[in-house]
Amino acid sequence: MTQASSPAHLGHPLPRRGLERLDLLLLSLEALDLNGGEAMVWMSEQLGFSELFPNRVELWKRRCHNPLRRACRRGPISAIETDALIRILCQMADRLYPMLRTLLSTSEAPELLAQRWQLFQDRLAELIRERMNPRRSGVQQLLDPAMGAAERRQMVRSLSLAAGEGGFERLRASLLDAAA
Amino acid sequence: MPPPEESERPRPLIPANPMLQSALMKQTLRHDQLSCRLQVDGVPDVSAGQAADAVGIITGWRLQWVGRPELEGEREHLLALMEVVLPYARHLISGVGRRFGGEERPVQIEPDSGGGHRLELRSRQSGNPSLVVQLDDAELADLVRVLDDLRLDPRLQLSLALPQPLPLRQRELAERLPLQRRLAAPVGGLAALAAAACLALILPPPPAPAPTPSAPAAAVKR
Numbered sequence: 483m484t485q486a487s488s489p490a491h492l493g494h495p496l497p498r499r500g501l502e503r504l505d506l507l508l509l510s511l512e513a514l515d516l517n518g519g520e521a522m523v524w525m526s527e528q529l530g531f532s533e534l535f536p537n538r539v540e541l542w543k544r545r546c547h548n549p550l551r552r553a554c555r556r557g558p559i560s561a562i563e564t565d566a567l568i569r570i571l572c573q574m575a576d577r578l579y580p581m582l583r584t585l586l587s588t589s590e591a592p593e594l595l596a597q598r599w600q601l602f603q604d605r606l607a608e609l610i611r612e613r614m615n616p617r618r619s620g621v622q623q624l625l626d627p628a629m630g631a632a633e634r635r636q637m638v639r640s641l642s643l644a645a646g647e648g649g650f651e652r653l654r655a656s657l658l659d660a661a662a
Numbered sequence: 663m664p665p666p667e668e669s670e671r672p673r674p675l676i677p678a679n680p681m682l683q684s685a686l687m688k689q690t691l692r693h694d695q696l697s698c699r700l701q702v703d704g705v706p707d708v709s710a711g712q713a714a715d716a717v718g719i720i721t722g723w724r725l726q727w728v729g730r731p732e733l734e735g736e737r738e739h740l741l742a743l744m745e746v747v748l749p750y751a752r753h754l755i756s757g758v759g760r761r762f763g764g765e766e767r768p769v770q771i772e773p774d775s776g777g778g779h780r781l782e783l784r785s786r787q788s789g790n791p792s793l794v795v796q797l798d799d800a801e802l803a804d805l806v807r808v809l810d811d812l813r814l815d816p817r818l819q820l821s822l823a824l825p826q827p828l829p830l831r832q833r834e835l836a837e838r839l840p841l842q843r844r845l846a847a848p849v850g851g852l853a854a855l856a857a858a859a860c861l862a863l864i865l866p867p868p869p870a871p872a873p874t875p876s877a878p879a880a881a882v883k884r
Contacts, residue, residue, distance in 0.1 A: 579807075583696065587800035588778070640755045642803035648810025651827045652748075656755040658829035 496564045498549055500657035502620070504567060505548035507644075509613070510637045511574050513605040514581050518574070525573050531566045550614050550621055568654050575645035582642040603627065603634060689717050691818060693811040695804035699726045700812060702740070707819070716819045725808075730795060733783060742769045744809050744824055747781075751806045752827045757838045778802075 496504065512518035523538045535541040544563050546555040575582065584590060585598055607625055614621045624630045644653035691702040700723065707718030720737040727733075746763040750771045753760060763770035767784075774780040779802050784792040797805065813822055836844060 579803075583800045583803060586798065586803065588798040589800075636757055639799050639803075642799065643751045643755050643806055645803070646807060646810060648807070648814055652752045652755055655752060655827035655829050659756050659835060660829065660832040 493561050494658060495558060495561050496657050497661065499661055500659070501547050501559070501564075502550055504564065504571065504657055505545050505551070506624075507637060507641060508545060508567070508571055508574075509609050510602075510606060510634075510641060511571065511578060513602055513609055514578050515574075516605075521574060521577075522570060525570050525577075526566070529566070529569055529573060531570070534563060534566050550618050552613060552615050554615075564657075565654070568657070569650060571641075572644055572646060572649045572653060575641045575649065576647075579642065579645045582638055582645065585638050586642055599634075602638075603630075606634065687714055688721075689715060689817070691717060691812065691815055693808040693815070695807050697728050697801045697804045698808055700724075700808040701726070702812060702818070710819075712819050716817050718819050720820065727795070727801075731793065733793070739768055739783075741822065741824075742767060743783075744813065744822065745769075746771050747802075747805060747809060749825055749827070750779075751802070753830070753834075754802075756830050756835065758830065758834060760837055 508522070511522075515521055519538070523535075523541060526532070526535045526541060535544065543555060544559060544567060545551075546553060547557075547559045548554065585595070585602065587595075590598075610621060610624055614624075616622065616625075624633060640653070640656070643649060644656075687705050687708075689704055689706070691704070693700045702717065702720055702723045704717035704720040706712040706714060706716040710718055712718045720740065723735060723737075723740045725733040725743075742763070746767070746769050750760075750762045753762075759773035761770065761772035763782075768786070769784070770782045772780050774796060776796075778799070779797040781795040781797055782792050783795070812818060813824070
Protein backbone atom coordinates (compact mmCIF):
# COMPACT_ATOMS: atom_id res chain seq x y z
CA MET A 483 0.00 0.00 0.00
CA THR A 484 2.99 2.22 0.22
CA GLN A 485 3.26 4.23 -2.92
CA ALA A 486 7.04 4.30 -3.04
CA SER A 487 7.83 0.60 -3.20
CA SER A 488 7.08 -1.15 -6.42
CA PRO A 489 5.48 -4.55 -5.90
CA ALA A 490 7.08 -7.60 -7.43
CA HIS A 491 3.87 -8.83 -9.02
CA LEU A 492 3.39 -5.70 -11.15
CA GLY A 493 3.52 -6.48 -14.85
CA HIS A 494 2.38 -10.08 -14.42
CA PRO A 495 -0.51 -11.07 -16.66
CA LEU A 496 -3.65 -12.31 -14.95
CA PRO A 497 -4.13 -16.07 -14.67
CA ARG A 498 -7.17 -17.81 -16.12
CA ARG A 499 -9.12 -17.62 -12.87
CA GLY A 500 -8.29 -13.92 -12.52
CA LEU A 501 -9.65 -13.20 -16.00
CA GLU A 502 -12.84 -15.06 -15.12
CA ARG A 503 -13.32 -13.05 -11.94
CA LEU A 504 -12.51 -9.73 -13.60
CA ASP A 505 -15.10 -10.26 -16.31
CA LEU A 506 -17.72 -11.47 -13.81
CA LEU A 507 -17.15 -8.38 -11.66
CA LEU A 508 -17.60 -6.17 -14.72
CA LEU A 509 -20.75 -8.13 -15.53
CA SER A 510 -22.01 -7.52 -11.98
CA LEU A 511 -21.57 -3.78 -12.52
CA GLU A 512 -23.58 -4.05 -15.72
CA ALA A 513 -26.29 -5.83 -13.74
CA LEU A 514 -26.33 -2.97 -11.23
CA ASP A 515 -26.31 -0.24 -13.86
CA LEU A 516 -28.68 -0.70 -16.79
CA ASN A 517 -26.48 1.56 -18.86
CA GLY A 518 -23.31 -0.14 -17.64
CA GLY A 519 -21.93 -1.03 -21.06
CA GLU A 520 -22.04 2.57 -22.22
CA ALA A 521 -20.73 3.78 -18.86
CA MET A 522 -17.73 1.48 -19.23
CA VAL A 523 -16.80 2.97 -22.60
CA TRP A 524 -17.26 6.49 -21.22
CA MET A 525 -15.15 5.66 -18.16
CA SER A 526 -12.42 4.22 -20.39
CA GLU A 527 -12.27 7.53 -22.27
CA GLN A 528 -12.30 9.52 -19.04
CA LEU A 529 -9.38 7.53 -17.67
CA GLY A 530 -7.37 8.06 -20.85
CA PHE A 531 -7.55 4.52 -22.24
CA SER A 532 -8.76 5.58 -25.68
CA GLU A 533 -5.60 4.24 -27.30
CA LEU A 534 -5.92 0.85 -25.62
CA PHE A 535 -9.67 0.57 -26.21
CA PRO A 536 -10.51 2.91 -29.10
CA ASN A 537 -14.09 1.63 -29.29
CA ARG A 538 -16.53 -0.64 -27.51
CA VAL A 539 -15.64 -3.61 -29.71
CA GLU A 540 -12.01 -3.52 -28.57
CA LEU A 541 -13.15 -3.32 -24.96
CA TRP A 542 -15.49 -6.25 -25.51
CA LYS A 543 -12.74 -8.28 -27.20
CA ARG A 544 -10.50 -7.93 -24.13
CA ARG A 545 -13.30 -9.08 -21.86
CA CYS A 546 -13.85 -12.11 -24.08
CA HIS A 547 -10.60 -13.63 -22.78
CA ASN A 548 -12.77 -14.95 -19.95
CA PRO A 549 -12.77 -18.74 -20.43
CA LEU A 550 -16.41 -18.90 -19.29
CA ARG A 551 -17.60 -16.85 -22.28
CA ARG A 552 -19.63 -18.40 -25.08
CA ALA A 553 -17.22 -16.89 -27.62
CA CYS A 554 -13.97 -17.11 -25.71
CA ARG A 555 -10.90 -15.53 -27.27
CA ARG A 556 -7.62 -17.39 -27.00
CA GLY A 557 -4.17 -15.88 -26.76
CA PRO A 558 -2.48 -13.71 -24.19
CA ILE A 559 -3.81 -10.45 -22.83
CA SER A 560 -1.19 -8.00 -21.65
CA ALA A 561 -0.85 -6.73 -18.10
CA ILE A 562 -1.35 -3.15 -19.36
CA GLU A 563 -4.73 -4.09 -20.78
CA THR A 564 -5.87 -5.97 -17.69
CA ASP A 565 -4.66 -3.10 -15.48
CA ALA A 566 -6.74 -0.71 -17.56
CA LEU A 567 -9.79 -2.98 -17.17
CA ILE A 568 -9.22 -3.14 -13.39
CA ARG A 569 -8.98 0.67 -13.21
CA ILE A 570 -12.23 1.00 -15.15
CA LEU A 571 -13.83 -1.51 -12.79
CA CYS A 572 -12.63 0.34 -9.66
CA GLN A 573 -13.87 3.69 -10.91
CA MET A 574 -17.23 2.28 -11.91
CA ALA A 575 -17.55 0.59 -8.53
CA ASP A 576 -16.79 3.94 -6.95
CA ARG A 577 -19.57 5.56 -8.98
CA LEU A 578 -22.00 2.78 -8.03
CA TYR A 579 -20.81 2.57 -4.42
CA PRO A 580 -24.12 3.83 -2.93
CA MET A 581 -25.94 0.93 -4.63
CA LEU A 582 -23.32 -1.60 -3.49
CA ARG A 583 -23.55 -0.26 0.03
CA THR A 584 -27.32 -0.53 0.05
CA LEU A 585 -27.11 -4.18 -0.93
CA LEU A 586 -24.64 -4.93 1.87
CA SER A 587 -26.16 -2.90 4.68
CA THR A 588 -28.03 -4.71 7.42
CA SER A 589 -29.82 -1.54 8.47
CA GLU A 590 -32.07 -1.68 5.40
CA ALA A 591 -35.57 -3.11 5.67
CA PRO A 592 -35.33 -6.88 5.01
CA GLU A 593 -38.17 -6.92 2.47
CA LEU A 594 -36.67 -4.07 0.50
CA LEU A 595 -33.24 -5.66 0.67
CA ALA A 596 -34.62 -8.98 -0.58
CA GLN A 597 -36.28 -7.20 -3.51
CA ARG A 598 -33.03 -5.45 -4.42
CA TRP A 599 -31.06 -8.69 -4.31
CA GLN A 600 -33.73 -10.39 -6.41
CA LEU A 601 -33.52 -7.64 -9.01
CA PHE A 602 -29.73 -7.91 -9.07
CA GLN A 603 -29.91 -11.68 -9.34
CA ASP A 604 -32.39 -11.55 -12.23
CA ARG A 605 -30.35 -9.02 -14.19
CA LEU A 606 -27.11 -10.88 -13.60
CA ALA A 607 -28.68 -14.19 -14.61
CA GLU A 608 -29.99 -12.60 -17.79
CA LEU A 609 -26.54 -11.27 -18.69
CA ILE A 610 -24.89 -14.58 -17.83
CA ARG A 611 -27.33 -16.57 -19.99
CA GLU A 612 -26.73 -14.16 -22.83
CA ARG A 613 -22.94 -14.17 -22.76
CA MET A 614 -21.58 -17.18 -20.86
CA ASN A 615 -21.26 -20.84 -21.77
CA PRO A 616 -24.07 -22.60 -19.90
CA ARG A 617 -22.26 -25.96 -20.00
CA ARG A 618 -19.55 -24.72 -17.65
CA SER A 619 -20.10 -25.74 -14.04
CA GLY A 620 -19.07 -22.29 -12.79
CA VAL A 621 -21.79 -20.70 -14.91
CA GLN A 622 -24.39 -23.20 -13.76
CA GLN A 623 -23.49 -22.50 -10.15
CA LEU A 624 -23.87 -18.76 -10.67
CA LEU A 625 -27.27 -19.27 -12.26
CA ASP A 626 -28.50 -21.44 -9.42
CA PRO A 627 -30.62 -19.19 -7.15
CA ALA A 628 -29.56 -20.95 -3.94
CA MET A 629 -25.98 -22.08 -4.67
CA GLY A 630 -25.03 -18.85 -6.41
CA ALA A 631 -26.23 -16.57 -3.59
CA ALA A 632 -22.96 -16.73 -1.66
CA GLU A 633 -20.96 -16.09 -4.80
CA ARG A 634 -23.11 -13.10 -5.79
CA ARG A 635 -22.72 -11.61 -2.33
CA GLN A 636 -18.97 -12.17 -2.51
CA MET A 637 -18.85 -10.31 -5.83
CA VAL A 638 -20.80 -7.33 -4.45
CA ARG A 639 -18.60 -7.26 -1.35
CA SER A 640 -15.44 -7.41 -3.48
CA LEU A 641 -16.72 -4.50 -5.57
CA SER A 642 -17.42 -2.42 -2.46
CA LEU A 643 -13.92 -3.05 -1.08
CA ALA A 644 -12.27 -2.41 -4.45
CA ALA A 645 -14.13 0.82 -5.19
CA GLY A 646 -12.09 3.92 -5.90
CA GLU A 647 -8.43 4.66 -6.41
CA GLY A 648 -7.43 2.85 -3.23
CA GLY A 649 -9.07 -0.39 -4.30
CA PHE A 650 -6.97 -0.90 -7.42
CA GLU A 651 -3.96 -2.52 -5.76
CA ARG A 652 -6.13 -4.70 -3.53
CA LEU A 653 -8.21 -6.00 -6.40
CA ARG A 654 -5.22 -6.51 -8.67
CA ALA A 655 -3.42 -8.55 -6.03
CA SER A 656 -6.57 -10.59 -5.50
CA LEU A 657 -6.96 -11.32 -9.22
CA LEU A 658 -3.37 -12.60 -9.24
CA ASP A 659 -4.07 -15.16 -6.51
CA ALA A 660 -2.73 -18.65 -6.97
CA ALA A 661 -5.11 -21.28 -8.30
CA ALA A 662 -6.99 -22.81 -5.37
CA MET B 663 9.89 61.47 11.74
CA PRO B 664 8.16 60.32 14.90
CA PRO B 665 7.66 56.54 15.39
CA PRO B 666 4.18 55.33 14.38
CA GLU B 667 1.55 54.54 16.95
CA GLU B 668 1.29 50.93 18.23
CA SER B 669 -1.90 50.40 16.28
CA GLU B 670 -0.39 51.71 13.07
CA ARG B 671 2.68 49.48 13.11
CA PRO B 672 2.53 46.68 10.49
CA ARG B 673 2.02 43.35 12.25
CA PRO B 674 4.11 40.34 11.14
CA LEU B 675 2.06 37.72 9.26
CA ILE B 676 3.55 34.83 11.28
CA PRO B 677 3.97 35.37 15.01
CA ALA B 678 7.38 34.81 16.52
CA ASN B 679 6.10 32.50 19.25
CA PRO B 680 6.57 28.87 17.97
CA MET B 681 3.60 27.58 19.99
CA LEU B 682 1.38 30.18 18.40
CA GLN B 683 2.89 29.39 15.00
CA SER B 684 1.99 25.71 15.18
CA ALA B 685 -1.48 26.55 16.47
CA LEU B 686 -2.07 28.77 13.47
CA MET B 687 -0.72 26.13 11.06
CA LYS B 688 -2.85 23.33 12.47
CA GLN B 689 -4.59 21.41 9.72
CA THR B 690 -7.55 19.07 9.81
CA LEU B 691 -8.10 16.36 7.21
CA ARG B 692 -11.66 15.11 7.16
CA HIS B 693 -12.97 12.15 5.20
CA ASP B 694 -16.65 11.23 5.31
CA GLN B 695 -18.70 8.20 4.42
CA LEU B 696 -22.30 7.41 5.21
CA SER B 697 -21.64 5.65 8.51
CA CYS B 698 -18.35 7.13 9.66
CA ARG B 699 -16.14 10.20 9.60
CA LEU B 700 -12.37 10.20 10.02
CA GLN B 701 -10.80 13.42 11.17
CA VAL B 702 -7.03 13.77 11.43
CA ASP B 703 -5.41 16.78 13.06
CA GLY B 704 -1.82 17.71 12.43
CA VAL B 705 0.70 20.32 11.47
CA PRO B 706 3.14 20.59 8.58
CA ASP B 707 6.70 19.52 9.20
CA VAL B 708 8.33 22.90 8.66
CA SER B 709 11.82 21.43 9.01
CA ALA B 710 11.10 19.26 5.94
CA GLY B 711 9.94 22.29 3.98
CA GLN B 712 6.31 21.19 3.76
CA ALA B 713 3.61 23.59 2.59
CA ALA B 714 1.35 25.28 5.10
CA ASP B 715 -1.67 23.14 4.14
CA ALA B 716 0.21 19.83 4.48
CA VAL B 717 0.14 17.44 7.42
CA GLY B 718 3.53 16.01 8.24
CA ILE B 719 3.00 15.46 11.96
CA ILE B 720 -0.22 13.89 13.21
CA THR B 721 -1.26 15.28 16.56
CA GLY B 722 -4.49 13.32 16.94
CA TRP B 723 -7.36 11.65 15.12
CA ARG B 724 -11.02 10.86 15.69
CA LEU B 725 -13.25 8.27 14.09
CA GLN B 726 -16.92 9.01 14.54
CA TRP B 727 -19.52 6.30 13.94
CA VAL B 728 -23.23 6.78 13.65
CA GLY B 729 -24.76 5.50 16.90
CA ARG B 730 -21.46 4.24 18.29
CA PRO B 731 -18.82 5.63 20.64
CA GLU B 732 -16.22 7.84 19.07
CA LEU B 733 -12.69 6.47 18.71
CA GLU B 734 -9.67 8.69 19.10
CA GLY B 735 -5.98 8.26 19.53
CA GLU B 736 -2.51 9.10 18.41
CA ARG B 737 -0.61 8.41 15.23
CA GLU B 738 0.44 4.90 16.34
CA HIS B 739 -3.17 3.88 16.90
CA LEU B 740 -4.19 5.16 13.48
CA LEU B 741 -1.36 3.22 11.86
CA ALA B 742 -2.32 0.11 13.82
CA LEU B 743 -5.91 0.48 12.59
CA MET B 744 -4.75 0.79 8.98
CA GLU B 745 -2.32 -2.11 9.35
CA VAL B 746 -5.09 -4.53 10.24
CA VAL B 747 -8.16 -3.20 8.43
CA LEU B 748 -6.62 -2.79 4.95
CA PRO B 749 -5.04 -6.30 4.76
CA TYR B 750 -8.27 -7.73 6.17
CA ALA B 751 -10.17 -6.06 3.31
CA ARG B 752 -7.61 -7.34 0.82
CA HIS B 753 -8.15 -10.92 2.04
CA LEU B 754 -11.93 -10.50 1.96
CA ILE B 755 -11.79 -9.63 -1.74
CA SER B 756 -10.28 -13.08 -2.26
CA GLY B 757 -12.97 -14.59 -0.06
CA VAL B 758 -10.60 -15.33 2.82
CA GLY B 759 -11.83 -14.11 6.20
CA ARG B 760 -9.14 -14.43 8.87
CA ARG B 761 -8.06 -12.59 11.98
CA PHE B 762 -5.62 -9.68 11.73
CA GLY B 763 -3.84 -8.22 14.73
CA GLY B 764 -2.87 -10.44 17.63
CA GLU B 765 -3.42 -10.22 21.36
CA GLU B 766 -0.44 -7.92 21.80
CA ARG B 767 -1.59 -5.44 19.13
CA PRO B 768 -3.83 -2.46 19.95
CA VAL B 769 -6.30 -3.31 17.15
CA GLN B 770 -7.71 -6.64 16.03
CA ILE B 771 -10.29 -7.49 13.39
CA GLU B 772 -11.82 -10.85 12.56
CA PRO B 773 -14.96 -12.27 10.98
CA ASP B 774 -17.85 -12.41 13.39
CA SER B 775 -19.74 -15.64 13.84
CA GLY B 776 -22.96 -13.69 13.22
CA GLY B 777 -21.88 -12.79 9.70
CA GLY B 778 -20.32 -9.35 10.19
CA HIS B 779 -16.92 -8.22 11.37
CA ARG B 780 -15.62 -7.76 14.90
CA LEU B 781 -13.24 -4.84 15.43
CA GLU B 782 -11.58 -4.80 18.82
CA LEU B 783 -9.58 -1.85 20.14
CA ARG B 784 -7.45 -2.31 23.23
CA SER B 785 -6.31 0.42 25.56
CA ARG B 786 -2.69 0.58 26.71
CA GLN B 787 -3.77 1.52 30.20
CA SER B 788 -4.28 -1.53 32.33
CA GLY B 789 -7.76 -1.90 33.72
CA ASN B 790 -9.48 -0.25 30.77
CA PRO B 791 -11.73 -2.74 29.01
CA SER B 792 -11.26 -3.17 25.28
CA LEU B 793 -13.84 -1.65 22.97
CA VAL B 794 -15.56 -4.03 20.56
CA VAL B 795 -17.34 -2.69 17.48
CA GLN B 796 -19.53 -4.96 15.35
CA LEU B 797 -19.53 -3.94 11.71
CA ASP B 798 -21.61 -5.15 8.80
CA ASP B 799 -20.18 -5.36 5.28
CA ALA B 800 -21.35 -1.85 4.39
CA GLU B 801 -19.79 -0.29 7.49
CA LEU B 802 -16.53 -2.13 6.88
CA ALA B 803 -16.50 -0.84 3.29
CA ASP B 804 -17.07 2.70 4.63
CA LEU B 805 -14.17 2.31 7.05
CA VAL B 806 -11.89 1.01 4.30
CA ARG B 807 -12.86 3.94 2.08
CA VAL B 808 -12.08 6.60 4.68
CA LEU B 809 -8.72 4.95 5.39
CA ASP B 810 -7.99 4.77 1.65
CA ASP B 811 -8.99 8.40 1.22
CA LEU B 812 -6.65 9.39 4.02
CA ARG B 813 -3.61 7.43 2.83
CA LEU B 814 -4.08 8.75 -0.72
CA ASP B 815 -4.72 12.33 0.40
CA PRO B 816 -1.92 14.45 -1.13
CA ARG B 817 -2.02 16.75 1.90
CA LEU B 818 -0.89 13.88 4.16
CA GLN B 819 2.85 14.07 3.62
CA LEU B 820 3.80 11.27 5.91
CA SER B 821 5.34 7.94 4.98
CA LEU B 822 2.97 5.20 6.11
CA ALA B 823 4.76 1.89 6.43
CA LEU B 824 1.82 -0.24 5.37
CA PRO B 825 2.10 -3.74 3.90
CA GLN B 826 1.81 -4.01 0.15
CA PRO B 827 -1.19 -6.06 -1.04
CA LEU B 828 0.14 -9.30 -2.50
CA PRO B 829 -1.45 -12.26 -4.28
CA LEU B 830 -2.42 -15.05 -1.89
CA ARG B 831 -0.74 -18.42 -2.03
CA GLN B 832 -2.61 -21.66 -2.51
CA ARG B 833 -2.30 -22.49 1.17
CA GLU B 834 -3.85 -19.19 2.22
CA LEU B 835 -6.71 -19.65 -0.22
CA ALA B 836 -7.46 -23.05 1.26
CA GLU B 837 -8.64 -21.21 4.37
CA ARG B 838 -11.76 -20.21 2.43
CA LEU B 839 -13.06 -23.73 2.89
CA PRO B 840 -14.13 -24.88 6.34
CA LEU B 841 -11.86 -27.41 8.03
CA GLN B 842 -14.39 -30.22 7.63
CA ARG B 843 -14.48 -29.78 3.85
CA ARG B 844 -10.71 -29.48 3.66
CA LEU B 845 -10.27 -32.71 5.60
CA ALA B 846 -13.03 -34.58 3.78
CA ALA B 847 -10.87 -35.76 0.85
CA PRO B 848 -7.83 -37.05 2.82
CA VAL B 849 -10.00 -38.63 5.53
CA GLY B 850 -12.16 -40.28 2.86
CA GLY B 851 -9.07 -41.61 1.12
CA LEU B 852 -7.66 -43.05 4.34
CA ALA B 853 -11.02 -44.65 5.18
CA ALA B 854 -11.19 -46.25 1.73
CA LEU B 855 -7.65 -47.59 2.12
CA ALA B 856 -8.44 -49.01 5.56
CA ALA B 857 -11.63 -50.64 4.25
CA ALA B 858 -9.71 -52.22 1.34
CA ALA B 859 -7.04 -53.53 3.74
CA CYS B 860 -9.70 -55.08 6.04
CA LEU B 861 -11.39 -56.71 3.08
CA ALA B 862 -8.08 -58.14 1.94
CA LEU B 863 -7.51 -59.66 5.41
CA ILE B 864 -10.98 -61.26 5.47
CA LEU B 865 -10.62 -62.91 2.09
CA PRO B 866 -9.10 -66.45 2.24
CA PRO B 867 -5.56 -66.69 0.89
CA PRO B 868 -5.24 -68.41 -2.47
CA PRO B 869 -4.16 -72.10 -2.39
CA ALA B 870 -0.45 -72.80 -2.61
CA PRO B 871 0.62 -73.79 -6.13
CA ALA B 872 1.19 -77.51 -6.74
CA PRO B 873 4.85 -78.55 -7.27
CA THR B 874 5.74 -78.63 -10.90
CA PRO B 875 6.90 -81.98 -12.36
CA SER B 876 10.12 -80.47 -13.68
CA ALA B 877 11.55 -79.93 -10.20
CA PRO B 878 12.18 -83.67 -9.29
CA ALA B 879 13.61 -84.27 -12.75
CA ALA B 880 16.15 -81.60 -12.17
CA ALA B 881 17.06 -83.23 -8.82
CA VAL B 882 17.62 -86.65 -10.51
CA LYS B 883 19.92 -85.14 -13.09
CA ARG B 884 22.24 -83.95 -10.34
